Amino acid sequence: MTGRAATGRSLGLLVCLDCHLTMRDAKAPQMRCARCHARLHERKPHSLALTTTLLVLAAILYVPANLLPVMDTQTIIDDESDTIISGVLVLLHSGSWPIAMLVFVASIVVPLLKILALAVLIYSAWRRLPNGRMQRSQLYRAVEFIGKWSMLDIYAISLLATLVQVQSFASIIVGWGAWAFGAVVVLTLLATHTFDERLLWDAR
Amino acid sequence: MPLVMLCPACDLAHRCTAAPAFVRTRCVRCHKPLQVARDATIDTAIALAACASVLMFLANVYPLVAMHVNGASRQTTLIGAALGLYDQHYKMLAVLVFLTIFVAPLLHVVTLLYVLVPMWIGRSAYGQNFVIRLITRVRPWSFTEVFLLGSVVALVRLAKFAHVVPGIALWSCVLLMLCLSAMTSRTSSEQLWQWAGRGPP
Numbered sequence: 001m002t003g004r005a006a007t008g009r010s011l012g013l014l015v016c017l018d019c020h021l022t023m024r025d026a027k028a029p030q031m032r033c034a035r036c037h038a039r040l041h042e043r044k045p046h047s048l049a050l051t052t053t054l055l056v057l058a059a060i061l062y063v064p065a066n067l068l069p070v071m072d073t074q075t076i077i078d079d080e081s082d083t084i085i086s087g088v089l090v091l092l093h094s095g096s097w098p099i100a101m102l103v104f105v106a107s108i109v110v111p112l113l114k115i116l117a118l119a120v121l122i123y124s125a126w127r128r129l130p131n132g133r134m135q136r137s138q139l140y141r142a143v144e145f146i147g148k149w150s151m152l153d154i155y156a157i158s159l160l161a162t163l164v165q166v167q168s169f170a171s172i173i174v175g176w177g178a179w180a181f182g183a184v185v186v187l188t189l190l191a192t193h194t195f196d197e198r199l200l201w202d203a204r
Numbered sequence: 205m206p207l208v209m210l211c212p213a214c215d216l217a218h219r220c221t222a223a224p225a226f227v228r229t230r231c232v233r234c235h236k237p238l239q240v241a242r243d244a245t246i247d248t249a250i251a252l253a254a255c256a257s258v259l260m261f262l263a264n265v266y267p268l269v270a271m272h273v274n275g276a277s278r279q280t281t282l283i284g285a286a287l288g289l290y291d292q293h294y295k296m297l298a299v300l301v302f303l304t305i306f307v308a309p310l311l312h313v314v315t316l317l318y319v320l321v322p323m324w325i326g327r328s329a330y331g332q333n334f335v336i337r338l339i340t341r342v343r344p345w346s347f348t349e350v351f352l353l354g355s356v357v358a359l360v361r362l363a364k365f366a367h368v369v370p371g372i373a374l375w376s377c378v379l380l381m382l383c384l385s386a387m388t389s390r391t392s393s394e395q396l397w398q399w400a401g402r403g404p405p
Contacts, residue, residue: 005233006217008210013217015210018337019393020238022210035402036337091361099360102353137213137234148347151304155285155347155354158301160361162280162288163271170273170365174292182297193344201214201234 004203014040044196048126051195055118058187061180062111068177071157075170083177084108084153106152107181114150114188117143118195125199136200144192150185154178211236223403240395246324249395252387253316259380260313264306266372269359273366282306282351282373308346309384315339316391323399332400340393349381 008015012025016033023034031040069081082090084107091100117139123129124136157178164172207220213236223229223239230237263282270279280288283306290298315335322329329335355374362368397403 007215008217009215011208011217013208013210015212015215017212018340019397020209020212021397022208035397036333038337087361091357094360094364096360099357103357106353134234148304148344148350149353151347151350152354152357154297154301155305155351156357156361158285158289158297159269159280159355159358161292162285163269163278163358163362165278165288174289174294174297179294179297182300186300197213197234198215201216 007201009042009202014042016040017044043198043202044194047194047196047199048122051118051191052122054187054191054194055115055122058111058184058191059115061184061187062115065111065177065181065184066108068180069175070153070177070181071161071175072173073164073170074173081175084181087153103153103156106149110146110150111184111188114143114147114192118188118191121195121200125195125202128202128204130204133200137197140192140195140197140200147185147189147192150188151182154182154185209238211238223398237392238394240392240398242398244390244395244398246320246399249387249390250317250320250324252383252390253313253320256309256313256380256383256387257317259376259383260310262376263373263380266376268355268371268373268377270369270371271362271366272369279371282377304345304347305351308342309348309380311342312339312346312384313387315342316387319396320391320399328400336393336396336400339391339396343388346384348377348384352377352381 004010008022013022014025015022016036016038018038019033019036021033021035032038033040066084069083070087071082073080073082084103088100088104088108091097091103121136121140121143157174161172161174164170208217209220210217211231211234214231214234216231216233218231218238223242225243226241228237228241229239266281267279268282268285270277283302286298286302286306289301315338319329319332319335319339322332352374355377359368359370394403
């Protein structure tokens, strides 16, 4: 693209992120959308600072999420703690490798990639890197799309813990790893939400 | 000055033209969808939402899975999964599960019906603008499809040492997932505002 593209910022226009209505800066009363009354901002307020904070918290909690047991299976014969990765191995040994792959991707690969991708996005938005904007925008949309799939393990654990409560035979107790993992998922979802995609496109 | 619309993803200004009859328009720079097709009818959306509400009822009333082991048996419902976490004192996790598999999908369907049905008969619901905004805010937190795969994972892990029987609710969840995704793709916020008669020219 040659020259400066006409943007909302250069024309003094605002777009509502809730209903996508475009309006003039001055015509929006008290910075509220004329159609749906959502708060309007030229860019999401403190987008980079908020996203960074949430992301750092998520990255810190990613460690206990993977090291602490997510559930504890107590049977008459033994007592076995499972972390996320050992849960994947259990699935693998029981011969259901497609499900093992699914859990591996959803609980280990996706959160890690999400944290890395958001870090790349924050850096490039902060430095306003001019090249590969389309790719980064696509990366952001991919992160937005796959974000919720990390919840998969939490749901599996909650069902297991609810079902396996057979008195004196076996019971499954949820571990703190599950709590940390849930926090990682929510924090990365919120971080994705507070990131303003338009920052990737702002000219230097 | 001609009417202008901004791309919500990259802030690029586009000259506003009439929406095409059958396809969505996309931003020329970042390819974000901008306008919805004019031909979309409200009937399909209402039908899907009505269907989703029936499936949601089934999914919450009947047991999700039953487990039989050594003569003992246990079963749980959809909400029971969240309550199980609550009983083990993981209240925050329980709330998270409850919100994402029960409250958000329910609110999504109920609010859609609340604004769509009056639109269908040519009126507008009380507080329509607020409710449409609520729909777009609630939608990203409805995780039915993820829950479904999560329960498949749980079933596979249990099948090793117990006899598990998928219940009616699990099959309803499968249909609900398909129904919700069809409904969501037909009711983007642009589309809702267009049906409300407040879309772009």
